Amino acid sequence: MELVALLEYPTPEVADRCGLGFEELESRYIRLFINDLGGVAAPPYAGCFLKKQDRLEFMSAFSGFCLEHGIAIDPVQPPDYIPMMMEVLVMHLSADAQREDLLSLIADYYRDWPQGFTAALREHDDIGIYVAVAEEFCQILQEIDAQHATDPVRSH
Amino acid sequence: MSITRRKFLKGSAAGLGCLGMSSVAGLRYVSKSHAEELAAQKVKYVASSCAICTNKCVFRGQVVNGVIKRLEPQPEFAKGRGMMCARGNAGAWTPYDPNRVKYPMIRTGKRGEGKWKKATWDEAYAYIAEKTNKVVEEEGGHRSCIGFASSEGTYHEHYWNQFRTVFGSPNSLRHATLCLSSVIRGFMAVVGTYPSVDIKNSKYIILAGADRAEAFITPDTIDMFSDRSKKIICLDPRFTRTAAKATKWYPIKPGTDMAFALAMINVIIGEGLHDKAYVDKHAYGFDQLAQHVKQYTPEWAEKETDIPAQDIREIAREFAKTPNAVYYPGRRSSWQGNDVETRRAVAMVNVLVGSFDREGGLIPSVAIPTGKYFYEPAWYTNSRPRLEEDDVTFLNPRDGSWVAWRERALKSDPYAIRGLYIYKQNVVASLPNRNKTMELFDKMDIIVCVDTFMSDTAWHADVVLPETNYLERLDPPNGYGVNGIEPTLTIRQPLIKPMYDTRSGFEIVIGLAKYFEDEDGFTLDEYFEGDVESHTKDAVAEYPGALEMMKEKGFFTDGRTAPVGDYLSGKKIFNTPTKKLELYSDDFKGRGFDPMPTYKKPADIGANKFRFVVGRHAIHTQSMTANFPELNWHMPENTVWINSAKAKQMGIKSGDMVRLKNRDGAEVQINAQVTEGIRPDCVYYANGYGSLSKGQPLVYGKGASQAQILEAHFEPISGNALMHETIVEIRKV
Numbered sequence: 062m063e064l065v066a067l068l069e070y071p072t073p074e075v076a077d078r079c080g081l082g083f084e085e086l087e088s089r090y091i092r093l094f095i096n097d098l099g100g101v102a103a104p105p106y107a108g109c110f111l112k113k114q115d116r117l118e119f120m121s122a123f124s125g126f127c128l129e130h131g132i133a134i135d136p137v138q139p140p141d142y143i144p145m146m147m148e149v150l151v152m153h154l155s156a157d158a159q160r161e162d163l164l165s166l167i168a169d170y171y172r173d174w175p176q177g178f179t180a181a182l183r184e185h186d187d188i189g190i191y192v193a194v195a196e197e198f199c200q201i202l203q204e205i206d207a208q209h210a211t212d213p214v215r216s217h
Numbered sequence: 218m219s220i221t222r223r224k225f226l227k228g229s230a231a232g233l234g235c236l237g238m239s240s241v242a243g244l245r246y247v248s249k250s251h252a253e254e255l256a257a258q259k260v261k262y263v264a265s266s267c268a269i270c271t272n273k274c275v276f277r278g279q280v281v282n283g284v285i286k287r288l289e290p291q292p293e294f295a296k297g298r299g300m301m302c303a304r305g306n307a308g309a310w311t312p313y314d315p316n317r318v319k320y321p322m323i324r325t326g327k328r329g330e331g332k333w334k335k336a337t338w339d340e341a342y343a344y345i346a347e348k349t350n351k352v353v354e355e356e357g358g359h360r361s362c363i364g365f366a367s368s369e370g371t372y373h374e375h376y377w378n379q380f381r382t383v384f385g386s387p388n389s390l391r392h393a394t395l396c397l398s399s400v401i402r403g404f405m406a407v408v409g410t411y412p413s414v415d416i417k418n419s420k421y422i423i424l425a426g427a428d429r430a431e432a433f434i435t436p437d438t439i440d441m442f443s444d445r446s447k448k449i450i451c452l453d454p455r456f457t458r459t460a461a462k463a464t465k466w467y468p469i470k471p472g473t474d475m476a477f478a479l480a481m482i483n484v485i486i487g488e489g490l491h492d493k494a495y496v497d498k499h500a501y502g503f504d505q506l507a508q509h510v511k512q513y514t515p516e517w518a519e520k521e522t523d524i525p526a527q528d529i530r531e532i533a534r535e536f537a538k539t540p541n542a543v544y545y546p547g548r549r550s551s552w553q554g555n556d557v558e559t560r561r562a563v564a565m566v567n568v569l570v571g572s573f574d575r576e577g578g579l580i581p582s583v584a585i586p587t588g589k590y591f592y593e594p595a596w597y598t599n600s601r602p603r604l605e606e607d608d609v610t611f612l613n614p615r616d617g618s619w620v621a622w623r624e625r626a627l628k629s630d631p632y633a634i635r636g637l638y639i640y641k642q643n644v645v646a647s648l649p650n651r652n653k654t655m656e657l658f659d660k661m662d663i664i665v666c667v668d669t670f671m672s673d674t675a676w677h678a679d680v681v682l683p684e685t686n687y688l689e690r691l692d693p694p695n696g697y698g699v700n701g702i703e704p705t706l707t708i709r710q711p712l713i714k715p716m717y718d719t720r721s722g723f724e725i726v727i728g729l730a731k732y733f734e735d736e737d738g739f740t741l742d743e744y745f746e747g748d749v750e751s752h753t754k755d756a757v758a759e760y761p762g763a764l765e766m767m768k769e770k771g772f773f774t775d776g777r778t779a780p781v782g783d784y785l786s787g788k789k790i791f792n793t794p795t796k797k798l799e800l801y802s803d804d805f806k807g808r809g810f811d812p813m814p815t816y817k818k819p820a821d822i823g824a825n826k827f828r829f830v831v832g833r834h835a836i837h838t839q840s841m842t843a844n845f846p847e848l849n850w851h852m853p854e855n856t857v858w859i860n861s862a863k864a865k866q867m868g869i870k871s872g873d874m875v876r877l878k879n880r881d882g883a884e885v886q887i888n889a890q891v892t893e894g895i896r897p898d899c900v901y902y903a904n905g906y907g908s909l910s911k912g913q914p915l916v917y918g919k920g921a922s923q924a925q926i927l928e929a930h931f932e933p934i935s936g937n938a939l940m941h942e943t944i945v946e947i948r949k950v
Contacts, residue, residue: 062243069245070335088325088332095319096333096671104315117286117310124282127247128259135246136714139313140284145246152247
């Protein structure tokens with residue numbers, strides 16, 4: 062949940078923790094995620110980092126998954142908004158999902174894009190906060206995989 | 218600075234906030250509520266209408282799991298013929314584009330630097346109002362110091378116009394004088410209206426510069442090119458897709474279309490091929506015209522146009538002898554300084570063969586009248602006329618004349634303009650001579666831009682206000698299509714809820730209006746009543762079942778069609794000063810213009826120079842869609858068309874980087890495309906590229922901008938910008 066919070070629009074508290082002025086952090090956040098010099102550098106939408114799948118299909122499928130599992134996602138964001146996808150994972154974990162369901166969820170919706178998102182941040186996040194968040198998320202996914210897989214992890 | 222992951226992530230989550238709607242504390246975006254309700258909408262269809270071009274085709278949007286999957290032709294919309302063009306289809310992607318403007322943004326760095334902060338709507342409005350009120354006070358209370366620009370297509374533009382009028386500025390600028398003002402004026406002067414064309418029933422069509430196979434892909438396009446019995450003559454300096462599908466293409470010399478039309482008239486009258494009964498009964502000025510055109514022989518026209526005299530003669534004869542022939546008016550922007558007169562000549566060709574108000578010809582458009590949207594005007598004691606009032610004879614007060622107005626604004630003549638409020642129009646990419654537009658921007662104290670993407674204009678604004686996407690909102694009824702023969706009303710309905718923190722045009726205007734007052738101290742939002750839902754109902758209140766039909770199908774039609782023959786039968790009166798079709802205009806003469814189209818030879822462009830011509834192409838709607846990924850991949854960059862013989866002389870091959878420079882010294886660099894498909898004295902490249910906005914990454918710095926190379930000229934009758942008066946030199950880089 063802290064990862065989600067750190068990907069949100071920055072606050073003065075977060076700027077303090079980074080040792081940056083708030084406006085400076087704000088400007089960098091906008092550059093990375095909202096509207097940017099050179100185009101949005103690291104769009105916070107999972108579908109933008111997929112190589113083999115159409116983003117509209119991905120969003121529709123992920124949204125369908127959520128509906129089937131009784132999860133309502135906020136229509137104010139596209140379904141593949143990364144902080145929202147993180148929350149879906151949290152909700153699924155907290156609901157004590159079956160191992161197969163959890164692995165299937167990760168394989169279908171959390172396999173292809175986290176590395177791409179992280180790589181974009183490595184290239185453009187000169188402060189390091191956001192790449193830290195992305196790397197942590199990748200680490201969490203690996204830990205979930207390792208914790209729940211008794212068979213080799215399925216590749217998507 | 219770098220921070221280790223673990224070091225940074227150790228820290229309290231206090232103050233990070235949450236929605237608190239879920240069984241898991243702290244979730245902001247997900248919950249378990251309403252899941253059943255959402256599940257019931259697994260697949261839904263919503264009827265609406267497109268916004269990608271001015272035709273506004275009706276579609277049925279398929280939404281799966283709350284995500285727009287596709288936009289398909291509305292099967293019940295007969296006029297659509299089951300068609301939705303590629304551009305329209307690409308619209309499905311647009312709400313989800315990561316480069317969309319998502320929140321109100323206030324500039325924090327220099328204009329164009331790209332430094333912004335996210336603002337709330339109230340913060341943005343307060344910022345705008347503070348800056349605006351300050352400059353208005355400095356200008357002695359004159360709200361005319363704020364210019365308002367807007368563009369059609371969203372069906373909310375009239376709310377922007379309402380705000381402008383209750384705010385108290387006369388300075389309104391729309392895209393019309395970058396587009397078809399001169400066409401409208403030319404046809405109005407002869408037939409009293411800007412008519413539609415009965416393409417379905419026409420057997421012989423002359424298309425001069427009207428690139429109907431690329432500009433608007435509509436059922437008319439299908440009618441035009443699928444019927445092999447139709448003869449289509451295409452006049453264009455370029456071999457466009459329209460030229461490729463025409464019966465015959467002539468690479469006419471730019472600026473000589475009037476010569477072609479006058480020579481046609483010379484043949485038609487000279488050989489007695491005109492519709493004598495029609496002309497005798499309905500036209501005014503035939504004798505004067507007959508005398509006037511004797512000098513304009515096909516042999517003379519051949520020297521001007523580069524079209525063989527014998528072909529001009531044959532075309533004139535065929536045109537006159539074929540029932541249901543039409544010389545298509547077109548919609549595109551002015552070419553050269555004599556544009557209004559050229560269009561008059563084209564209209565006269567139609568009149569001489571009896572093509573107006575007849576099947577297969579020019580049909581006065583009709584519309585389904587909607588309930589008038591009425592609002593109380595605001596009164597201000599400190600009012601001034603608009604800037605360029607004296608520069609254009611037939612100046613439309615809502616459209617203005619962009620090039621003329623900008624010239625005045627740059628000189629602060631007769632008064633200063635201190636701010637720009639821009640709705641949807643991409644001024645920086647649309648106006649000829651981009652350097653002058655940037656110079657104008659530099660003079661402004663406040664620039665507000667309402668848009669859905671970071672266009673070049675938005676990028677250089679002080680405040681950007683994000684409008685909802687057309688797939689996210691309700692738009693009140695509007696007339697469908699470029700063809701007004703079978704009138705239809707369409708609406709737009711939301712396929713999904715608005716995303717991010719965006720608002721509709723109406724909501725933006727109401728919010729902004731609250732921050733301004735009239736002279737009596739009433740806030741301007743008091744001038745607005747109702748909402749879009751009530752306006753939609755009121756617009757069609759007199760048609761039982763219309764609202765229900767539009768909500769279900771996206772359109773309403775009551776079966777009416779443009780009556781053919783009402784003017785010829787005397788049931789209606791021609792809307793001209795003489796109440797006749799005018800082949801001679803006393804009105805024009807009285808105003809100091811030629812009473813009949815009188816040819817003026819275009820100036821020689823000089824050796825080793827080229828005339829830059831503009832034109833449409835199939836893939837994009839001007840600059841609006843150039844950054845859509847779904848379309849951009851077809852044409853990631855524009856290239857300049859250079860005739861192969863000329864290119865060979867200059868040692869230029871396709872793919873070479875070349876530099877174009879116009880007479881003002883403005884330059885662009887662009888890759889060359891060597892082709893047989895353009896006249897040796899012309900060059901062309903597509904609009905929409907060479908963006909200055911880094912928020913349009915697909916076209917930022919890719920290719921070249923038309924606005925940058927076009928010289929700024931306008932003609933004084935309609936105020937239209939002249940798009941073919943740019944002369945360039947080319948050098949290989």
